[in-house]
Amino acid sequence: MRIILLGSEEGGKTSAGNTILGRKAFELKKSAECIKKDGVVAGRQITVVDTPGRRKDYLASSTRILYKDEVVRSVAIASPGPHALLLVIKINCPFEAVCKQAVEEHLQLFGENVWNHIIVLFTHGDKLEDITIQQYIQDEGEPLLELLQKCGNRYHVFNNKERKDHSQVNELLKKIEDIVVRNKGHHFQMDKHVLQGLIVKKKELDEKAKERRMLMPRPKRILQSTDLRMVLLGHQCSGKSSAGDTILGKNLFDFKTVPTSVLKKSTVAGRQLTVIDTPGWLKDGLLKDTSKKSKNEIVRSVSLCAPGPHAFLLVIPVDSTFTNSDEKSIIEHLEIFGDQVWSYVILVFSHADWMGDTAIELYIESEGEAIQRLVEKCGNKYHALNNMTTGDRPQVIDLLEKIEHNVIVNKGNHFEMDANIIDKMELCSLQEEVESDGKNQRRGEGLTSGDGDTSGYGTSLHTGPLSLRSDESMENFTQF
Known part of the structure; x- marks a missing residue:
């Protein structure tokens, strides 16, 4: 049985991998690369691939390319393909519309067929306290309900603090077996050329990274x-x-x-x-x-x-x-x-x-x-x-x-501003000071500098050779 763990950072994804394997197989630290561990659980040979975490509200367009490539490459690491992809979601952490959109966009990297192999794995089950998981799902709102519907309402709850509770793992494995039956014994597959391309790309990037380090x-x-x-x-x-x-x-x-x-x-x-x-x-x-x-x-x-x-x-x-x-x-x-x-x-x-x-x-x-x-x-x-x-x-x-x-x-030199830039800035400062003085005069006499200063830093700008006298000093500095 081959399993891939997906999800955001600090959602309990890596701990879930340890719970499944019944030991501290994965180190609880961030990684930019997939990590694969094997074990025997309840008489089954289990392979678990932990993928890098991401920010839960980051859409695919905001996620670094290294993450997206590596997550998809997990399918090749779980060769010939995973029987289930566990989408890890932390209980007691708001699941908003943007979180749902982020999940959907990142899962789209695998193709539409991926939804037939997804099980939502809720972690931090101890946070449920006196309510059932069904009540929690209802209370959480539409984004979570819609996501679960897209997953065929397949979900499971883990309490990673109770690793000795083998029943929660056995129940999960039974649900994965049910998915395999529903998918007519087939594991999840992707285009072999896509996966092979990612493997080749990873090797090339590793070589280029070494060259850049030099x-x-x-x-x-x-x-x-x-x-x-x-x-x-x-x-x-x-x-x-x-x-x-x-x-x-x-x-x-x-x-x-x-x-x-x-x-x-x-x-x-x-x-x-x-x-x-x-x-x-x-x-x-x-x-x-x-x-x-x-x-x-x-x-x-x-x-x-x-x-x-x-x-x-x-x-x-x-x-x-x-x-x-x-x-x-x-x-x-x-x-x-x-x-x-x-x-x-x-x-x-x-x-x-x-x-x-x-x-x-x-x-x-x-x-x-x-x-x-x-x-x-x-x-x-x-x-x-x-x-x-x-x-x-x-x-x-x-x-x-x-x-x-x-x-x-730099021959022992520190950075110095170009004289032309300083001249232009001083000119802008002077022009702005004149304009500011004109505004103050129109507002009437007796306005103190403290009453008139709304910039948040006032005369503190009179420091060093770049004595910028107001927060509007670059108004006419058109090239900036």
């Missing part, structure tokens, strides 16, 4: 800097603030969306670190979609860490897809600083826990040309950061050494 600049001489200054850049919810906390080894940054750039300092591995967190932009939003206030604050980050940053850390999460729109958005936002900025950019791939033990290069190679072009634009400088393990200092020291190596490559 391109990574390796520090020949470490500049033991006592002072390193860096700026965090990226879209909203990219993991910028978490990355800042991981680097500094402390919970210093506010994870809420903030309108201003924020400076924090700490001593790490004998180095005095200055880290600037900046406002994020929309994931695939163009520069024109970003508020003037946010653009001002992003540029102001340079003056906050005067005389200038040693590195810009461009944070990109690996738990979602990376498109041409993402690439265009990033390039537009970074070129606010001028073309020379790319010599100081290091890509920081956040949410690296999603990769498990899989090398980050596999994400780069599998995700497509957009991310590969960006990596090459940055001189193949990148680093994977697992923000879930802030106590993992080796990953931070490795990043600091990469920054120090880049300082050497």
Whole structure:
């Protein structure tokens, strides 16, 4: 009997695999690749394939290519094909319309025939307490009811805390046997050419990942800097603030969306670190979609860490897809600083826990040309950061050494803004100040600066050579 486990992260999928096999066969950690385990259960030879998890509300268009390819490849790993695919859903976790749509889109990767082999496996059965599973399903609402109807109303409940309760496993295996009978003894099958293509693609990507790893600049001489200054850049919810906390080894940054750039300092591995967190932009939003206030604050980050940053850390999460729109958005936002900025950019791939033990290069190679072009634009400088393990200092020291190596490559120089950009920004600031003064005069005399300042940061912008005097200072900076 061959079984494939599908579902979102933290739904109890991997624990369910251990419950079925009656032992701790699977490690309870995230992985970007399928894992297969075998065992004998109730006199049956059982093969269980655990697939990577995904975010439960991510549609297929938002899910990274590596995940989608690997999940479909599970059919080949369970060769000649699974008898059942167990769709794991956690009890006591709202199952909304977007969750149903996400499930349907991802199962569509297998083809329409997959629904004849699906059983919904509810985990965390202890959360039912005094109600029946039938009552829970009714109470949960239409999205879950419609999904179960599409699965032929086949479902089962597991309590992974009661692994010694063999009856729950035996009942599941009996339901799988019933599916086999209903499907006239046939297991689930996919087009052999599709599966063979995925196997070949995986081998090619593994080779390309190894080659890319060899391109990574390796520090020949470490500049033991006592002072390193860096700026965090990226879209909203990219993991910028978490990355800042991981680097500094402390919970210093506010994870809420903030309108201003924020400076924090700490001593790490004998180095005095200055880290600037900046406002994020929309994931695939163009520069024109970003508020003037946010653009001002992003540029102001340079003056906050005067005389200038040693590195810009461009944070990109690996738990979602990376498109041409993402690439265009990033390039537009970074070129606010001028073309020379790319010599100081290091890509920081956040949410690296999603990769498990899989090398980050596999994400780069599998995700497509957009991310590969960006990596090459940055001189193949990148680093994977697992923000879930802030106590993992080796990953931070490795990043600091990469920054120090880049300082050497840049001949010991920090980043400095182009004089022409500064001149244009100062002109915009002056024009905006004149316009602002005119508005204040029309509002009447006696308006204090405190009453009039609604920007959230007021005169705090009078810092360093880039003295941006209002949140509207780039109104006429048309090329930005």
